[in-house]
Amino acid sequence: MNDPLLAQPIRKRETLADQIYGRMLELIASGQLAEGDKLPSEHQIGERFNVSRPVVREALARLRDDGIILARHGVGSFVRRRPPQGLIDFAGADDVAGLMRCMEARLAIEPAAARLAALRASPADLNRIEVALELLEAGMRRRQPQREADLDFHMAVAEASGNEVLVQMLGTTRSTMLAAIDVAQSLTRQGTDERIEAVITEHRQIAEAIRARDGDGAALLMGYHLVQARQRVTDQRRRV
Secondary structure: OOOOOOOOOOOOOOHHHHHHHHHHHHHHOOOOOOOEEEEHHHHHHHHHHEEEEHHHHHHHHHHHHHHHHEEEEEOOOEEOOOOOHHHHHHHHHOOOHHHHHHHHHHHHHHHHEEEEEHHHHOOOHHHHHHHHHHHHHHHHHOOOOOOHHHHHHHHHHHOOOOOOHHHHHHHHHHHHHHHHHOOOHHHHHHOOOOHHHHHHHHHHHHHHHOOOOOHHHHHHHHHHHHHHHHHOOOOOOOOO
């Protein structure tokens, strides 16, 4: 019987932890490691993939941060929840780590941009946010890909902050943001109408807080939306 850990050989040295993360995530998403299963030890994983234990620890730490596995002191690591298979189907095992890091970076940047947008947005800024939001809402309800409209909404919020550095920081990750948005939207289109409406509502609430000049509210709602988006792509049992 083939060992599921003996997958294709690891390639680029500079992305070893990313690749181990992706391989372990793939095993969990496919059900080869089920919820509640104990993971092999760091030493065993390192031997199977021919990587050092520090690399394995980094990959496992990312899986813990994403809520995929749970460490029990003195016992080992266990599968906490299974991500949807679509995460691997749409993103690819070798790309998932980069997409998740992009979402992590957005959590550090975008709430600040939303707070400033609520304080500084001009009428033209508010109009750009609304136009992007309306396109996103209409497309999502038709279950059509709307990654450009989604990105346009978030970039419009950043531009409304009046801080060109924030805009540039997000702009440098444009391709990765589009890829992450595409994965999230693909999973949402496969979901229920309730899930689609939940995503629309999250965006709508951000726009309303900015229009109401509620900086703290806008920041909180942006952070909430990004956390929910991350959870939607890492938990197959999530329905909304």
